[in-house]
Amino acid sequence: MGDTSSQGSGAGRSGGAAVLSSMTGFGRVDAGEGGARWTWELRSVNGKGLDVRLRLPTGLEVLESHCRDTVAGLLSRGNVTVGLSFQRAQGEAVPQINEAALNAFLAALETVHRRVPDAAPVALEGILAHRGIIEWKEPEEDPAERERLLSALKASLAEALQALVDMRRSEGAAIETVLRGQLAEIARLTQAAEAAPSRSPQAIRARLAAQVEALLGTGAPLDAERLHQEAVLLATKADIREELDRLQAHVEAALSLLDGGGAVGRRLDFLAQEFNREANTLCSKSNGTELTAIGLELKTVIDQMREQIQNLE
Structure with a gap:
């Protein structure tokens, strides 16, 4: 192939390990062969699946299936636009x-x-x-020359696609750093919730004693069954052990997905929904202002995390 120049940035982990990729990227290659010059431009943005849209010049539609297969070989999600501008030198008529x-x-x-x-x-x-x-x-195109041209076009397409992939991986690495920080914050808030004073047996007994006193203050005779029910209700509401265990398990699962790399956006998005469900339940079971504040902060971090996950392949 003739001269080429490409634009793209970033790279994934060394050693060929699977890395995270965003769905946003750009790749461009200017190239030439014989008397022809062309430019490939590839752009990708967020998408639910992989959608490849082509803009090929008249006469080069033969490249369509190759373009789609090449993109699908490296990308699994994103709306990808593949454009080719082509200029052939005028031959002697x-x-x-x-x-x-x-x-x-x-x-x-x-x-x-x-x-x-x-x-x-x-x-x-x-x-x-x-x-x-x-x-x-115009003189008829030599079949051998046309094959050389198509081969050169395919090779420069691969370069432009690699530039796009490198940029997506670079952005994916940046998103991974943010996600790991957010998961660490969720783990910290989970520990803070577990240590919240309102969950201590002393706090629960004090709250129950206050409710008993309120019942006695009404002048109504003390019903032992009613007292027992109130005690059970208060203890049940204060018990967030399951929610805390699940939050910790979700943190570990999310970190495992990040460590594995690859196209994990959909699975992380599902985990983000589970995180949010546990945070909501924690808030509803809260028996103290401190625990409520922790639950609300958890929800804020989870929402921010989900926004980042939406950009991942």
């Missing part, structure tokens, strides 16, 4: 006689001479100058 036009013109001349015998003959230059008799055609 070859003159050809249009036999039908020439025969029609000569027949007309013969008719004129029969009717006007004394008319001056028409010079050869005049005949050839008549519109349509001489046609200029």
Whole structure:
């Protein structure tokens, strides 16, 4: 292939390990072969699946299936636009006689001479100058040259796609750093919730004693069954052990997905929904302002995390 120049940035982890990728990226390659010059431009944005849209010049539609297969070989999600601008150097046109036009013109001349015998003959230059008799055609493309051109186009497409992939991986690495920080914050808030003073047995007993006192203050006789029910209700509401365990398990699962790399956006998005469900339940079970504040902060971090996950492949 002829000269090429490409634009793209970033790279994934070394050693060929699977890395995270965003769905946003750009790749461009300017290249040439023989007398032809072209530019590939590839852009990708977020998408639920992989959607490849092509803009190919007339005459090069033969590349369509190759473009789709090449993109699908490296990407699994994103709306990808593949554009090719192509310019071929003008070859030397070859003159050809249009036999039908020439025969029609000569027949007309013969008719004129029969009717006007004394008319001056028409010079050869005049005949050839008549519109349509001489046609200029581009020389036919050599099959071997066309195959070389198509091979060069495919090779430069691969370069442009790799530039796009590198940019997506670079952005994916940045998103991974943010996600790991957010998961660490969720783990910290989970520990803070577990240590919240309102969850201690002393706090629960004090709250129960206050409710018993309120019941006695009404002047109504103390119903042992009612007292027992209140105690069970208060203890149940204060028990967020399951929610805390699940939050910790979700943190570990998310970190495992990040460590594995690859196209994990959908699975992380599902985990983000589970995180949010546990945070909501924690808030609803809260028996103290401190625990409520922790739950609300958890929800904020989870929402921010989900926004980042939406950009991942």
